[in-house]
Amino acid sequence: MGRLKITHSSASITPALEGTKVTVGGFVKSIRDLGGIRFFVLYDMEGELQVTASKATTRPEVFTKIGSLTPESTVVVEGRVKVAEQAPGGVEIVPERIEVLSQAVVPLPLDPSGRIKSTLETRLGARVLDLRHPVRRAIFKIRHITLDAIRKFLSSNGFLEVHTPKIVATATESGAALFPVAYFEREAFLSQSPQLYKEILTGCFQKVFEIGPIFRAEEFNTPKHLNETISVDIEAAFADYEEVMQLLEKLIAAVFQEVGERAREELKIVGVKLSTPKIPFERLTYREALELLEKKGVKVPWGE
Amino acid sequence: MGRLKITHSSASITPALEGTKVTVGGFVKSIRDLGGIRFFVLYDMEGELQVTASKATTRPEVFTKIGSLTPESTVVVEGRVKVAEQAPGGVEIVPERIEVLSQAVVPLPLDPSGRIKSTLETRLGARVLDLRHPVRRAIFKIRHITLDAIRKFLSSNGFLEVHTPKIVATATESGAALFPVAYFEREAFLSQSPQLYKEILTGCFQKVFEIGPIFRAEEFNTPKHLNETISVDIEAAFADYEEVMQLLEKLIAAVFQEVGERAREELKIVGVKLSTPKIPFERLTYREALELLEKKGVKVPWGE
Numbered sequence: 001m002g003r004l005k006i007t008h009s010s011a012s013i014t015p016a017l018e019g020t021k022v023t024v025g026g027f028v029k030s031i032r033d034l035g036g037i038r039f040f041v042l043y044d045m046e047g048e049l050q051v052t053a054s055k056a057t058t059r060p061e062v063f064t065k066i067g068s069l070t071p072e073s074t075v076v077v078e079g080r081v082k083v084a085e086q087a088p089g090g091v092e093i094v095p096e097r098i099e100v101l102s103q104a105v106v107p108l109p110l111d112p113s114g115r116i117k118s119t120l121e122t123r124l125g126a127r128v129l130d131l132r133h134p135v136r137r138a139i140f141k142i143r144h145i146t147l148d149a150i151r152k153f154l155s156s157n158g159f160l161e162v163h164t165p166k167i168v169a170t171a172t173e174s175g176a177a178l179f180p181v182a183y184f185e186r187e188a189f190l191s192q193s194p195q196l197y198k199e200i201l202t203g204c205f206q207k208v209f210e211i212g213p214i215f216r217a218e219e220f221n222t223p224k225h226l227n228e229t230i231s232v233d234i235e236a237a238f239a240d241y242e243e244v245m246q247l248l249e250k251l252i253a254a255v256f257q258e259v260g261e262r263a264r265e266e267l268k269i270v271g272v273k274l275s276t277p278k279i280p281f282e283r284l285t286y287r288e289a290l291e292l293l294e295k296k297g298v299k300v301p302w303g304e
Numbered sequence: 305m306g307r308l309k310i311t312h313s314s315a316s317i318t319p320a321l322e323g324t325k326v327t328v329g330g331f332v333k334s335i336r337d338l339g340g341i342r343f344f345v346l347y348d349m350e351g352e353l354q355v356t357a358s359k360a361t362t363r364p365e366v367f368t369k370i371g372s373l374t375p376e377s378t379v380v381v382e383g384r385v386k387v388a389e390q391a392p393g394g395v396e397i398v399p400e401r402i403e404v405l406s407q408a409v410v411p412l413p414l415d416p417s418g419r420i421k422s423t424l425e426t427r428l429g430a431r432v433l434d435l436r437h438p439v440r441r442a443i444f445k446i447r448h449i450t451l452d453a454i455r456k457f458l459s460s461n462g463f464l465e466v467h468t469p470k471i472v473a474t475a476t477e478s479g480a481a482l483f484p485v486a487y488f489e490r491e492a493f494l495s496q497s498p499q500l501y502k503e504i505l506t507g508c509f510q511k512v513f514e515i516g517p518i519f520r521a522e523e524f525n526t527p528k529h530l531n532e533t534i535s536v537d538i539e540a541a542f543a544d545y546e547e548v549m550q551l552l553e554k555l556i557a558a559v560f561q562e563v564g565e566r567a568r569e570e571l572k573i574v575g576v577k578l579s580t581p582k583i584p585f586e587r588l589t590y591r592e593a594l595e596l597l598e599k600k601g602v603k604v605p606w607g608e
Contacts, residue, residue: 006542009462025542026510045462045510074507076542101542131508140509144465151452158313158349161448163534166470166517167483167494179471180486181494184523190471190485190494203378204435205444206330206349212516213470219488230467238310238329238380238405 004076004099011046015090017081024049024093025076027132028069028104029113038066041088042077045137050087051077051095058095065098072104072112072129138266142259145266147211149258150232153251159207159234164197166190166213177217179227190215198235209234249279308380308403315350319394321385328353328397329380331436332373332408333417342370345392346381349441354391355381355399362399369402376408376416376433442570446563449570451515453562454536457555463511463538468501470494470517481521483531494519502539513538553583 006025013022026044039052053063069075079095109125110118112132123130130136151161168191171178178189194210201208214231236244253276260267260274267274284292293300310329317326330348343356357367373379383399413429414422416436427434434440455465472495475482482493498514505512518535540548557580564571564578571578588596597604 005544005547045464045508074541128504128507131505137508140464140466144459147465148455148459151455155448155452160349160444161451162444163517165532167519167532182484184521200432201435203432204349204441213467215471217488228469228471237378240309243309 004078004097006076009046010042010044010049010089013049013081013089013091013093015081015083017091018083020081021078021096022081022093023076023078025101026074028071028073028075030071031066031069033067038063039092040066040069042075042093048088050084050092051079052082052084052087052092053095062095062098065100066095069100070104070106072108072132073100074102074104075100134269138263138269141266142263142270145259145262146255149255149262150211150251152258153254154207154209154234157207157247159209159236160201160205162194162198162201162205162208162210163212164191164194164201164210166215179215179217190217192216193231194233195235198233202235202237206237207234245283246280249277249281253277253279308382308401310380313350314346314348314353314393317353317385317393317395317397319385319387321395322387324385325382325400326385326397327380327382329405330378332375332377332379334375335370335373337371342367343396344370344373346379346397352392354388354396355383356386356388356391356396357399366399366402369404370399373404374408374410376412376436377404378406378408379404438573442567442573445570446567446574449563449566450559453559453566454515454555456562457558458511458513458538461511461551461554463513463540464505464509466498466502466505466509466512466514467516468495468498468505468514470519483519483521494521496520497535498537502537506539506541510541511538549587550584553581553585557581557583 004023004025006023008017008022008024010024010026013024024042024044026042026049029041029043029048031040032038036055037052038055039050042049042051051066053066055063076099077093077095078097079093082092082094083090084092108129110116110122110129112129114133114135118130131140155161167181167183167188169188171189171192178192181188181190192214194212194214198208198210210233211230213228214233215228216225217227218225220227234244234247236247239247256274256276260276290300290302308327308329310327312321312326312328314328314330317328328346328348330346330353333345333347333352335344336342340359341356342359343354346353346355355370357370359367380403381397381399382401383397386396386398387394388396412433414420414426414433416433418437418439422434435444459465471485471487471492473492475493475496482496485492485494496518498516498518502512502514514537515534517532518537519532520529521531522529524531538548538551540551543551560578560580564580594604594606
C-alpha cells in the first residue's frame with residue numbers, strides 16, 4: 001500500500017493543469033535513459049502519461065529510482081504537470097516522488113504490447129500481464145459498454161432486470177447436459193437457462209431480462225463453445241415471435257449504435273468496424289436457410 | 305398467443321388519448337356487476353386501468369365475457385379511451401373486444417392482494433400469484449432500480465463491470481464451505497467470491513466490479529442467510545482501506561438518493577422511508593464496537 005494517494009487518472013491531466021501538483025498511478029510502459037534526462041511512459045486504465053526527469057533539477061533519489069525501473073512495474077508518481085508539445089497528450093509530469101509498489105522481474109514471461117507473440121499456454125500462465133495487452137483491454141471495455149447499452153435499451157422498453165437461481169433441481173431444456181452439484185445431502189444441477197424462472201416472472205412483471213451465467217455440460221470440440229458463459233436472456237408476456245424478433249432487431253441496432261459511438265477508440269484497437277444494421281433484418285424461412293447452406297456446400301437434413 | 309396486439313401499457317393511457325382505440329393486456333384485479341354495467345380493473349406492470357361496459361352499447365359477446373371473468377385471469381382488451389373522473393387515473397376503457405388468454409380457476413390458492421394471509425408454503429406453491437402481491441412487485445422494482453443506481457455510480461467512478469467464472473478449481477477465502485461440482489472427470493467447486501479474479505483484473509483495469517451469484521455451502525440456521533445470493537463486489541488498485549470506505553459511503557448515499565427518488569411509489573407500498581445518510585458515516589474502532597455490543601448485553605470475545 002503506497003503512502004502516496006492517487007489524485008488524477010492519466011486522461012484527466014490536461015495542459016490546463018500546468019504547474020499543478022498531481023499524483024498518478026499505473027504501470028511502466030517504456031523507459032528511456034538519455035544520460036542527463038530519464039523518461040518513462042506510465043499507463044493506466046484510461047491512457048498514457050510521460051514522466052520526464054532531468055538530472056540537474058530532480059532529486060538524486062528520484063532520478064536513481066527511475067534508472068532502476070523495469071517495464072510493467074507498478075508505480076505511483078507525484079509531480080507537477082508541465083506542458084510539453086512532444087509528449088503524448090501535450091503534457092508531461094515532472095516527478096518529485098516515485099513509489100514503486102511492485103517491481104516487475106525482467107525478462108517478462110510475455111510481451112504485453114503484443115509485438116512478440118506468445119502461446120496461449122504462456123498467456124494464461126501470466127494472465128495479469130496478458131490482460132495488459134491493448135487488444136485485451138479494449139475487449140473488456142467494449143464488453144462493459146455493450147452490457148450497459150443492452151441494459152439501457154431493455155430498461156427503457158419496460159423490461160425489469162432479474163436474477164434467477166443457478167443451483168436448480170431439474171433440467172429446464174430437454175437435451176442439454178447438466179453439471180451435477182452436491183447440494184448438502186441432495187443432488188442438484190447448475191442452471192443451463194433461466195427459462196422456467198423467467199416464465200413465472202412474466203406472469204407478474206410481463207417483461208423481464210437477466211444477464212448472468214449459464215452452464216452447459218456438453219463436451220464441445222470447438223473453441224467457440226464454452227461450458228460456462230454469460231447469457232443475455234429476455235422473456236415477454238403477450239408477445240408473439242414476430243414481436244420478439246422486432247424487439248431483438250431494435251436491441252441489436254441500438255447496441256451497435258451505442259457501442260460504435262462510445263467505444264470508438266477500443267474498436268480501432270481491435271480492428272473492428274461496426275456499422276449499425278438496418279431494420280428490419282432480412283428474414284429467411286427455415287427451408288430457405290437450408291437451401292442457402294446447401295448452395296454453399298453444407299447439407300443439413302430437414303429437422304436436424 | 306392472442307391475436308390482439310398490445311399497443312399501450314396502463315400507465316401510458318391518459319385523458320389526452322380520449323377516443324383513441326388502444327389494446328391493453330394484464331391481469332384482472334376486481335370485477336363488479338351492476339346489472340346494466342359491468343366493470344373490472346385490469347393491472348399490468350405499470351399500474352391499473354378500469355374497463356367499463358354498458359349492456360346497452362357493448363356487443364353482447366363482450367358483455368357476456370366480462371360476466372364470466374375470474375380474478376387474476378390474463379386478458380387482452382381492445383377498446384376506446386374515455387375520460388371518466390371517477391375511475392383511477394381519470395380514464396377508463398370502453399371494451400370492443402376481449403381475449404381471455406388464461407382463465408384463472410376459482411377459488412385461487414392464495415389472495416394476491418395480501419388481505420388474506422398465506423403460509424410461506426402456500427406462497428411458494430403458487431409463486432406466480434404470490435409475485436402479484438403489491439409488496440412483492442414493489443420489491444422487484446426497487447431491486448431493479450437499486451442495481452441500476454449501483455452500476456451508474458460505479459461506472460461513473462471509473463469502475464469496469466466484469467464477470468468472473470463461477471465454476472472454480474479451489475476455494476478463494478479460507479473457512480468458507482464450498483459446493484462441489486462434478487466437472488466432467490474432475491471435481492470443481494462453485495465460487496464463493498470473485499476475489500482472486502478481481503485481484504488479477506485490477507492488475508490491469510485498476511477498478512472493477514461484479515454483480516453476480518456467489519455460493520456458500522454453510523448450513524445456516526437463520527432465515528437471513530442464503531446459500532446462493534447475488535453479491536455486489538468491487539476491487540480497486542492503489543486504494544487503501546480509508547479510500548475504500550469513502551467510496552462505499554458515497555455509493556450508499558448515491559443509491560439511497562436515487563432509489564428514494566425513482567422508487568417513491570414502491571417504497572410507499574413496502575412501507576419504507578429512505579433518508580439518504582450523511583457522509584462521512586460514524587466510524588467505530590473494533591474495540592468500540594465490542595464495547596457497544598457488550599452494553600447491549602451481547603458479549604463477543606476479542607477476535608471472534
